[in-house]
Amino acid sequence: MARTLTFKIFRYNPYAADSTPFLQEYKVEETQRMNLFAALNYIRDELDPTLMFDFVCRAGICGSCGMLINGRPTLACRTLTGDLPEVIELLPLPYFKMLGDLSVDTGIWFRQMEENVESWIHTQKEFDPAAEEERMNNELANKIYESERCIECGCCIAGCATANVNPDFVGAAGLYRVGRFMMDPRDERNEEQWFELISTDEGVFGCIGMMACGDVCPKDLPLLEIMAFVRRKMSATALTK
Amino acid sequence: MSNIYTSDVLIIGAGLAGERIAVAAAKEGLNVIILSLVPPKRSHSAAAQGGMQAALGNAAKGKGDNATLHWLDTVKGSDWGADQEVARIFADNSPIAMREMAHYGVPWNRVKGGPADYFIKGKKETVEEDPAKEGLITARAFGGTAKWRTCYTADGTGHSVLYTMDNMAIQLGVTVHDRMEALGLIHADGVCKGAVVRSLRNGSLSTYFARATVIATGGYGRIYGHSTNAVINEGTGVSIALETGIIPLGNMEAVQFHPTGIVPTDILVTEGCRGDGGYLLDVDEYRFMPDYEPEKQELASRDVVSRRMKEHMLKGKGVHSPYGDHLWLDLRHLGAKHLHTKLREVYDICKYFIGIDPITELVPVRPTQHYSMGGIRVNKDGHVYNMKGLFSAGEAACWDLHGFNRLGGNSLAETIVAGMVVGKRVTAFAKANPAEVSTTLARQFEEQQKKRIDALYNGSGRESLVEIKRDMAKILSDKVGIFRTGKGLEEAVTEFGKLIRRTDEIKVKSTIPGRNMELTEALKLKGMVKLGFCIAAGAEARKESRGAHTRDDFPARDDAGWLNRTLARWPEGAMQPELSYEPVGTIDMPPGDRGYGGGQMIPMSIPVEDYNATVDELQKKNGKHETAEPINTGLRPGLWKEEVK
Numbered sequence: 001m002a003r004t005l006t007f008k009i010f011r012y013n014p015y016a017a018d019s020t021p022f023l024q025e026y027k028v029e030e031t032q033r034m035n036l037f038a039a040l041n042y043i044r045d046e047l048d049p050t051l052m053f054d055f056v057c058r059a060g061i062c063g064s065c066g067m068l069i070n071g072r073p074t075l076a077c078r079t080l081t082g083d084l085p086e087v088i089e090l091l092p093l094p095y096f097k098m099l100g101d102l103s104v105d106t107g108i109w110f111r112q113m114e115e116n117v118e119s120w121i122h123t124q125k126e127f128d129p130a131a132e133e134e135r136m137n138n139e140l141a142n143k144i145y146e147s148e149r150c151i152e153c154g155c156c157i158a159g160c161a162t163a164n165v166n167p168d169f170v171g172a173a174g175l176y177r178v179g180r181f182m183m184d185p186r187d188e189r190n191e192e193q194w195f196e197l198i199s200t201d202e203g204v205f206g207c208i209g210m211m212a213c214g215d216v217c218p219k220d221l222p223l224l225e226i227m228a229f230v231r232r233k234m235s236a237t238a239l240t241k
Numbered sequence: 242m243s244n245i246y247t248s249d250v251l252i253i254g255a256g257l258a259g260e261r262i263a264v265a266a267a268k269e270g271l272n273v274i275i276l277s278l279v280p281p282k283r284s285h286s287a288a289a290q291g292g293m294q295a296a297l298g299n300a301a302k303g304k305g306d307n308a309t310l311h312w313l314d315t316v317k318g319s320d321w322g323a324d325q326e327v328a329r330i331f332a333d334n335s336p337i338a339m340r341e342m343a344h345y346g347v348p349w350n351r352v353k354g355g356p357a358d359y360f361i362k363g364k365k366e367t368v369e370e371d372p373a374k375e376g377l378i379t380a381r382a383f384g385g386t387a388k389w390r391t392c393y394t395a396d397g398t399g400h401s402v403l404y405t406m407d408n409m410a411i412q413l414g415v416t417v418h419d420r421m422e423a424l425g426l427i428h429a430d431g432v433c434k435g436a437v438v439r440s441l442r443n444g445s446l447s448t449y450f451a452r453a454t455v456i457a458t459g460g461y462g463r464i465y466g467h468s469t470n471a472v473i474n475e476g477t478g479v480s481i482a483l484e485t486g487i488i489p490l491g492n493m494e495a496v497q498f499h500p501t502g503i504v505p506t507d508i509l510v511t512e513g514c515r516g517d518g519g520y521l522l523d524v525d526e527y528r529f530m531p532d533y534e535p536e537k538q539e540l541a542s543r544d545v546v547s548r549r550m551k552e553h554m555l556k557g558k559g560v561h562s563p564y565g566d567h568l569w570l571d572l573r574h575l576g577a578k579h580l581h582t583k584l585r586e587v588y589d590i591c592k593y594f595i596g597i598d599p600i601t602e603l604v605p606v607r608p609t610q611h612y613s614m615g616g617i618r619v620n621k622d623g624h625v626y627n628m629k630g631l632f633s634a635g636e637a638a639c640w641d642l643h644g645f646n647r648l649g650g651n652s653l654a655e656t657i658v659a660g661m662v663v664g665k666r667v668t669a670f671a672k673a674n675p676a677e678v679s680t681t682l683a684r685q686f687e688e689q690q691k692k693r694i695d696a697l698y699n700g701s702g703r704e705s706l707v708e709i710k711r712d713m714a715k716i717l718s719d720k721v722g723i724f725r726t727g728k729g730l731e732e733a734v735t736e737f738g739k740l741i742r743r744t745d746e747i748k749v750k751s752t753i754p755g756r757n758m759e760l761t762e763a764l765k766l767k768g769m770v771k772l773g774f775c776i777a778a779g780a781e782a783r784k785e786s787r788g789a790h791t792r793d794d795f796p797a798r799d800d801a802g803w804l805n806r807t808l809a810r811w812p813e814g815a816m817q818p819e820l821s822y823e824p825v826g827t828i829d830m831p832p833g834d835r836g837y838g839g840g841q842m843i844p845m846s847i848p849v850e851d852y853n854a855t856v857d858e859l860q861k862k863n864g865k866h867e868t869a870e871p872i873n874t875g876l877r878p879g880l881w882k883e884e885v886k
Contacts, residue, residue, distance in 0.1 A: 015443050015755030032563060033505060033595055045707045049759040050751040054279075057471045059508040060593060061400065061586070062283040078593040099420075099442055100755055107280025107419045111411065120408040121346040129873070133340040135376025136351050142582075144348035145394050148401060152282055186346060 003030045005081060007043065008089045009051065013100050023089070024048075036069070036076035036090075040102075052100035060218070063151035066093050066158065067102050073155035075218045076102075093158040095167075106154040113174045117198065121181065122189045134186070147180040147226055149219055156213035156223065162206050169206040170198070172213035172223045178204070179226035182233065191237045199234050207231075243687065244447040247678055248274040248416070249671045251435055251451035253423045253478050255281035257399070257653070258635025259457030260406040260415075261660020262667055267413035269668045274449065276421045276438060278473050281407045285459055285471040286656060289399030290511035290586050292381060292391035293654035295335035299352050299377040301368045302359075302389035308332040309880050310387050315642060315651060317835045318385045318542050320788035320798060322492065322614075322644025322806070324826030326876055327621055331642045331651075331658050333874035338657045339378060339392050346405045348394050352379045360518020360575060362538055363528070382516040383649040385542035385837075391650040396511065396586035399653060406657075420756075421447075424693075424764060426454070426481050426631070427686045433631035434677060436481070437686050439764070441756045446690060448683040452671040453630050455663075456482060456617060460636040464769045464776075465610035466714025469502050469509035478637045480768025482617045483775070487627045489808035489821070489863060491639030493772065494779035495614035497647060497789050498547040498723050502609025505564035506594050509611065510587045510604065512649040514572060515539040517583065521550065522569040522603065523558040537837045544646040544789040545838040547608035551723045554607075562605065569603035576600075608723055612636065612652060614643045614789065615776070618808060620860075620868045623663030626808075627864030630674065632667050634659040641806065644825070645788025662872055669869075697763045702746030706763050709743055713773050716740070721777050727794040730781035734817075737774040741816060744770050775809040775818045782820055783807060786840065797841035800832045804845060804852070808863055823863045824856045829878045 005028045012021040026043050037058045044051045056062040058077045065076040068091040070084065081088070096104035113119075156172040163169045170178075178198055181187045189197075198204050207227060214224045250266045252259045255277035263273045277284065298306035311332040316323055343349055354372030358365060361382075370379075383391040394401040410417070420441040427434045427448065435450040461476025462468035482488045500521070501510045515521075520528045521539055533549045534541045541549075550568055553559070559566030572580060572587070577600045580588045584599075591597045591604055617633040618626045619640055625631040634640065635656045642655060716736050720729035744767040751759045785799035786792050806825050809818040828849050832842070845852065857865075 013753055013755050016753060035506070035594065044758070050753050050757075052756065052758055055472050056279050056283045057285065057288045058506070059288060059590060061288045062279075062285075062471065064279065064283050080593075080596065082596075105420075105442075107283075110280065110282070111417070114408065114411050118412075120412040123344075125344070127341050127344040129337045129341070131340075133343040133378055136343075136348075137376060138351040138353045138379070141348040141351050142395065145397065145401060148348065148404060149397065151287075151400070152280070184346065184348075186344075 003086055005030050005039070006087045007039070008087065009102065010091045011101055012098065014098055015100070030081055034081045036079045036081065037065070039081055040076065053102040061151060063153035066106070066153040066155045067091065068093060073158040073216050075153060078218065093154055095158050095164055096154060106152065109154070109157070110152045110173070113170050114177070117170055117174050117178050119177050119181070121184065121187045123186060124188065144180060144184050147176060147183065149221055150176050151219060153218060155216045155218055159212040159216040161210045161212065162208055166201065166206060168202040170203055172227065175204060175207070175227045175230050176221065176223055179230045182230060191233065195234055195237045199238065204231050204234050243445060245678065245683055246274060246447060246449045247676060248272045248449070248451050249676070250453050250455065250667055251449050252276070252455045252457060253436060254457035254459060254637065255417060256284035256457060256459055256635060257286040257403055257406055257656035258660045259455065260403070260410050261657050262455055262457065262634060262664040263415045264406065264409045264413060265661065265664025266668045266671065267410070267415050271668060271671055274416045274418060275410070276423060276449070277417060277419045278422055278441065280419045281410070281417055282404060284403060285474055286403045286653070287400045288471060289653045290396050291383065291513045292393035292398045292650050293339060294383065294386070294390050294648065294650035295339040295392055295654060296332065296388070296390050297336050297339065297378055297380065297392065298388070299374045300380040300389050301370045302382065303380045306388040306390055308336070309884050311335065311390060313830070313881050313884060314386045315648060316830055318646055318648040319642070319644025320646055320835065321800070321804065321832040322495065322787055322825055324641040325829045326827055326871070327640050328642045329876050330621060330662060330871050330874045331655060334658045334662060334872070335654050337873060338654070338661055342402055342405060342657065343378060345409055347401050349378045349392055350394060351376050363518070363520065381513060382540065383512055384515065384540045384546065385648045391516070393513070395582065396513070396584055402657065422477060422761065423481055424690045425686055426485055427682050428485060428628065429682060431487065431627060432629045434679065434682060437690050441761060444755050444757055446687055448687055450676070450678045452674045452676050453632060453667045455667055456631070456633040456637050457635045458637045460613040461769070461772050462610045462613060464713060464773050465717050466711070467507050467718060468610040469499055469507055475765055475769055476772050477765050477768060479617055480765065480772055482625065482633070483771055483811050484768065485628065486811060486813040489618045489626050489810050490775055491615055491618035491641060491806050491808060492645065492779070493615035493775040493809055494783055494790050494807060495645045495788060496610060496776060497543055497612035497614060498608040499543060499611030500546040500550055500608050501570055501606040502611070503590065503595055504562060504567040504605040504607055507609050508590050508594055509609070510570065510590060510606065514570060514584060514587055517579065518575055520571040522571050523553060524560045525558070526569065529553050529558065534837055541837040542646055542648060547723055548791060550608050560605065567605045567607040570606045571603055572599045573601060612647060614645065614647055615639055620865050621871060622666040622869055623659060624666065624866045629866070630670065632663055634663040641826070645790055665872060666869065693764065694760065697747060697749045697760060698752060700746070700748055702748045704743050704746040704748065706747055706759065706766060709740065709747065709766060709770070713740060713770055717773055717776065721780050723791065725780055725790070725792045727792065730777065733777040734781050737770070737777050738817060740770055741774060771811055771818070778818050778820060779807040779809055797843050799843040801843050801846040804832065821863060823860050824852060827853050827856050830881050
């Protein structure tokens with residue numbers, strides 16, 4: 001039952017003048033319950049110390065290890081080799097800036113997106129350390145948390161047709177973030193302000209409904225539902241203008 | 242010479258403690274730069290599932306809770322190793338910090354008035370939640386606490402709070418330089434000026450100067466090999482402090498093992514599993530914890546549960562597997578709805594990482610290295626001993642509210658409470674002290690790092706990075722783990738003596754330009770081995786058992802001889818750490834029984850008043866700075882007496 005896996009891994013070092021992109025092959029003996037975190041570390045420790053990739057939590061929580069696994073954007077840490085064929089092709093996520101081999105720069109992109117959608121609670125109120133907290137219905141708290149569960153892995157952006165032709169599109173991750181603040185009563189932005197911010201082709205009207213984001217999201221977030229909520233709100237605002 | 246960056250405040254580490262300090266300073270109009278190995282939202286704080294302890298007392302099972310009870314639990318949990326004044330600052334400020342997070346946007350779970358069903362000590366119980374508290378921040382149960390006081394957002398507390406904090410940092414225009422690693426501190430005459438930093442994008446070196454520098458790099462669990470920690474938790478911030486030769490690290494031998502790391506990936510499943518009513522079962526699927534701990538059962542403190550699990554496995558009651566023995570965590574009775582909502586992250590981890598469905602199957606678990614109580618020794622303000630202008634907070638620091646064992650939910654809360662308190666001190670320090678940029682110092686300290694890099698590339702050594710790492714992990718896991726023996730510890734110290742020499746013989750094979758991950762690892766390995774050595778040496782020297790430090794040759798907690806904090810320094814050119822000791826702090830509640838864990842005690846040999854009389858002087862002798870008046874706390878000594886009647 002033990003298989004010998006063949007990894008075909010994208011190699012390119014943008015900081016080496018003579019580097020050109022190619023696919024490199026590695027052979028790895030599969031072990032019980034092996035995931036790609038274990039496999040890639042094995043390759044780097046035992047076969048090739050030059051291989052570049054990113055892991056942080058290796059538990060599906062931090063969003064660092066998004067890559068194309070046999071053509072599909074997903075998280076490497078929670079992909080079991082047992083669910084894959086013997087030949088496994090690994091490419092970096094498209095769209096993001098290449099840092100080397102399987103490593104791409106998602107951090108800079110997400111910071112820019114967060115500045116663009118102003119990803120924080122807009123409030124005039126000052127915190128009063130002596131006062132009881134403002135009350136909130138527990139169902140609403142859960143709903144807000146649900147729309148805050150994105151881990152910024154970038155899979156939805158890498159898989160998005162619009163983002164790949166319009167680099168300024170905030171994508172599913174950006175619209176999901178907008179939805180999170182839109183439903184939060186602590187955020188005082190009104191519909192007019194939201195409209196100003198996101199009713200553009202880079203915002204809510206950029207999406208052309210291919211829905212790949214929803215297919216590839218490794219956290220199974222209700223991206224389409226939240227995007228529909230945001231779009232409905234903005235369309236309604238447009239009609240009253 | 243390379244780039245020089247300047248700011249009012251330089252923060253190394255973008256987890257919760259670092260970002261909370263950044264927000265405190267930026268709100269006061271200071272210019273802040275954060276350095277981070279990864280984009281801030283990927284920091285390990287995000288992985289904390291369970292919650293933050295604060296005595297809000299809103300949940301029915303938290304009724305009557307107050308800061309003094311929280312303090313009592315914390316000091317007991319620490320096995321009297323904590324600084325009791327720090328614990329008071331923490332317990333008093335924690336409710337404020339939680340409400341502040343609610344104001345900033347954290348969607349804490351809230352009280353829902355009316356009947357609610359919980360599993361408590363193995364039985365389903367219906368509890369009437371107070372309708373008058375409807376909509377206030379609620380709490381769940383965690384180990385070692387008298388009341389339910391752990392505030393949470395479903396199963397993603399760390400994620401929610403970190404995202405909120407990072408959003409605040411973005412709003413305030415805090416500069417983040419991510420994929421950057423600090424290789425060394427820049428300091429002169431006991432004053433910290435900044436750091437030498439290497440880019441993990443292109444490998445270039447830069448120098449950063451600031452009025453105040455903060456180390457908030459988290460723990461160093463990765464040196465144990467098997468750890469619940471993220472792969473970036475290698476203790477680099479702590480080791481660059483040690484590298485100065487004058488900064489002491491506190492209680493490095495105090496290492497926490499979490500009862501429920503899953504096998505084989507070592508990923509943590511939250512204490513919330515047991516808080517919400519999960520059981521631990523043995524090879525016969527028998528629930529053994531009530532036999533050992535009739536009162537607290539699965540919810541005794543982490544050191545106790547881990548030890549009982551290990552003890553039970555040593556009796557042959559473990560489940561054999563190709564990855565070693567383990568026990569079972571049983572969540573099946575909690576039901577599908579509970580596992581799909583409140584414990585969804587746990588459900589996902591089981592399903593995606595080991596292919597197990599916890600609704601119908603048992604989860605393989607065993608105690609796994611989880612938290613570093615030790616760290617950079619700081620005073621109550623977070624000011625690092627012996628080094629002006631350098632602060633530290635969070636897991637990287639030994640502020641010391643955890644002593645020899647920390648309670649679940651206290652460390653995540655510590656990040657924002659210490660962030661709030663230390664943030665004020667950092668801000669005040671930066672405002673009062675001038676900026677100073679010295680190209681001479683920049684060149685001097687950068688040159689040191691260039692030499693190290695050169696030696697790793699061009700040295701004549703033959704040692705392999707991977708092998709030294711493996712050997713270190715093996716020494717620590719086998720000999721400085723949950724149960725420690727005199728013989729094992731002596732061997733560990735001897736072996737570290739050899740290992741530290743081998744780190745000078747490392748040769749980096751890959752010479753590719755850019756970040757070069759092999760070089761990146763090699764640059765920090767010696768520092769990691771030094772931390773491991775400090776742990777082993779501290780554990781070998783401490784001839785008692787206290788909290789997580791348990792020796793079979795000295796089973797009693799010895800308050801006559803060892804009611805103190807280990808301080809480890811690494812003098813320049815030394816081949817081993819130098820240990821000294823200071824009092825734990827001013828004692829309010831004298832050492833007593835924790836109420837769980839069993840074990841013997843050797844009482845103090847001097848009156849508490851005599852002990853307290855020497856605290857300040859002995860701590861100053863070890864490098865403590867003058868401390869400002871505590872914030873938002875009365876430090877009311879004696880108040881605890883009313884609670885233990």
